Amino acid sequence: MHAAARPATAGPSDVALTGAPTGLAALAARADHVIGTAVEWVAAAIVLVEIAILAAGVTARYLFHTPLVWSDELASILFLWLSMLGAVVALRRGEHMRMTGLVSRVSPGARAFLEALALTASIVFLLLIFHHALDYAQEEGFIVTPALEISNAWRAAAIPTGIALMLAAALARFVRLHARGPAFAAILVAAGLVALFWWAGPMLKPLGKLNLVIFFVGVVATNVFAGVPIAFSFALATFGYLALTTSTPLLVMVGRLDEGMSHLILLAVPLFVFLGLLIEMTGMAAAMIRFLASLLGHVRGGLSYVLIGAMYLVSGISGSKIADMAAIAPVLFPEMKARGAKPGDLVALLSATGAQTETIPPSIVLITIGSVTGVSIAALFTGGMLPAVVLGLALCAVVWRRYRHEDLSHVVRVPAPEILKLALVALPAIALPFVIRAAVVEGVATATEVSTIGIAYSVVMGLVVYRRFDWRRIGPMLIETASLTGAIIFIVGCATAMAWGLTQSGFSQDLGRIMAALPGGAWGFLAVSIVAFVILGSVLEGIPAIVLFGPLLFPIARQVGVHEVHYAMVVILAMGIGLFAPPFGVGYYGACAISKVNPDEGLRHIGGYMLALILGLLVVAAVPWLSTGFLKF
Template structure:
């Protein structure tokens, strides 16, 4: 789920007095010229970014066909996909920055008066610019050093891959500068830059003192500075990057090329290739009508019982989550189908968005969840085991939600609701079978060894295209390029966080923090039970502030070894961690998933605040059951 970095004028149309201009608003004088330059630049980036998504699908799918069906594997396919992937990540980050789609926390910023909010929105662009400028030269040095490393299969210098970093950083810097010039009040820009310059000067002048503080610097930079950036609305990736940059610059002698190397390493895990591909798959199932077919079948089965459509919503989110891997895509797919009928039956809009947000938290463990993939990439846990272990925990939480729904809708008036006939149910089933089959096709392909967790998304994409064209006959080719571009932007935003968090995690590890954390956590009274409770509380908080992916990249490598040493199965621990972060992500007041649900449902966030309390309590009970009974997570592992 992303916290979009949005130009203030888009969210506040009446901000003319702050000298902000929306991207499509006619500008006068020199601002019009800046706007034209920005649009031309981003068009030059969007096209190759979209084509890179398509290229990844082709390369990986052809690799599957050649290896499994032709029995003649292409030895260079994974290597080429890895090279294209880092370029996709960096160009996608550029598009995300221009569109205002980098993840950030805006709850506190949005509550401020308009003038103060405008200043923080300017800071949200200026602070990343500082990081981008500071990292440009180290990234060039890193790319030059990689000239001496040869990619074995392609037999070309690794600079072909590493060059994506300086190119992406430079383009993001240009975009950030153009956004500042085009959008912001010059006095605000001058004030924000003066503030950032003063902070830098304090760091430089205080370097001799900071170097004597030892691990206190971890609190200053990785707690204080990160928290200040996140709560001020600076995108999470850049908050991490700036904290790491400041820590290394002011307290150590480590070269900044190390940070670039760690970013490259974090974004280069081949398993992360599934991120853009599953995002694209989620968009495809909505466009082809597959999601609507699944929801229609469930509605024909349960639409006549009290709270029936709420059960359908829970079940539909379970099924759709198993396909798209993106919570925003899941909610957007089922909401237009169910909400109008539920409101017609008397359901309160606030209760609907509360349940929608709760189902988002419930289905976080259903494969192919992006968080599952991230955990596997940073902790070494088997992706296949995570996929198998994630199904039952979501069922447990779903049952808890259904129990609450049954109680809340016990007096629902169904006098005007007609029960679907057997013929109608069978017809709905026949229509939905190709769509319902997709999650099973994906899982079977992994379990049977046809494709890896990285490649299996391409099978889903090809399947969805074929079903959309030949069966549902819904495939709007005009939407294809925008979908590919949106996929690149969202993927770039996610992957930049992973890269920045990897650099930050490296700095934490080098400081000795990981060993100290392991010692403290391992010494807690109560052993594994206390460790599990502390982990649940910690990840609920982290999920509400940092979201799942950055929190996992930062703390997964630190905490999973501790869990293993205490005898906790790593798949069981992964499920508890993911569900805990899901609760934080979708719980107000900070959880951005909740606000995403209200935006998709077209309901005021205030309306869902009261009803979501009960749903969150039900989810918490379900989480406690999953934590207490490992069988729910590991009972179906091979």
């Protein structure tokens, strides 16, 4: 995610909330605290239960050769509940992904208005969709699940329940807004826009495909740049398009939300997020970094090379860029600053390595691509290793140029026995990425289940080898996992509904014809895709962009002769560059927040790294073997 960084993608700022609420605000705060705490712990418990179910499934099938026929079904039911409750937690904590490039640059008064408008827009969608979600859950009550033989309403009820709880959380936040004038203005603007679109409905229907521009470009772009969370921006545009320009029952939109959030392979998202938090807590990441620093610390720019290498290794464990950067920056940055490195250059390199490592398994984006396009997860895991090496070498070239005159006269070289000792300590941590990949490729576990192997491995290493396991942190880590899962999976659901709307309009066929007719054949298609996904990555982030456009473009890639794994690597790296490139890339601001560096300091240094990433991406695009060469092994 990879999710982008939380500080850059948060919901309406807590600064806008009253510090000591009174009256109605106090009542809302108390109710929100009670309900919110209950939701957090239920969601955390579901994460634990999901880990146990998948671990039991792997054990029963691989060790005892007696598969649990009900495990996947129960895991799927609980996953929808986890996604919806996690979305509630994310809304309460202001962690739904959003673009704040414009919001953070306007005057305080305008910012208060935009923050209130973002919250109001979310409330509007939740109010509009709630009764359709209830109808959908009732309709699902007639379906009986095949393994557990229970009503599917037990699963579908997660959607209206989650929507109702999100609505309560959003209203509680709105009541607690300190700036009453901007809040009232936001209500008037939102009500006026809803009334205007409703009134214009009869005039919109005859416009045909021009409505795609109005809703999926105009409405989405306006909402995204105004700071409305991306998921709600997609959802509002899709709801408006279906309600005002088609005769499609809005029950269908809820069904598409359900479909998008119900891919069992996406269950890997929370488990890998939790695994990332676990390796940081157990000290496994720190052990790897200390070993790499002992090897290269005496070389000019050595700690920068360590940063690049550590991000490569840690990405292979956690699957979450937030976890990667949070595990590495606090360990390396103090010593790098002591050696004279500029904070702006450090955050620029950290951001660039975030983009570089997007294809390293078990990347959440790889898992998402596999779920929405049908490409083999094992093939994607195999194909993602070398492209990241190419971009890493390009970054190393920039580091060599910038640090070739670094003064290391005060640096003491670590003796060989100490390096060997650190290597032995780091060996269990370094082995984990290879354990994960081998388990998938050898068929021990699926991409969804393999995270449980990593979790069990990390728990054992933390308790037995590293003797560092803080049980008090497990609860907060599980809640953090649920929140990030809700933010990610709710986007996937809303983007799936939007992609369905685009497909039903005939847009996918039109796009296919245009892209297939591009001059230059496969090379022209790749070039246009690179530019498009760099832009999409900076505005929409990787996961919503790939969910929205992956099902449309991957068939075209096959049609023009581009291998699907090669195409996946190209578009993921392009999205990563957009995600971590300022001024719009929210991943860049996440790196700044984790590094505690002002974003303006990094802007002077990041150009060279981004140029290196682009050159590396062009090499990957031009040499398909880098992505597909090891698929036959």
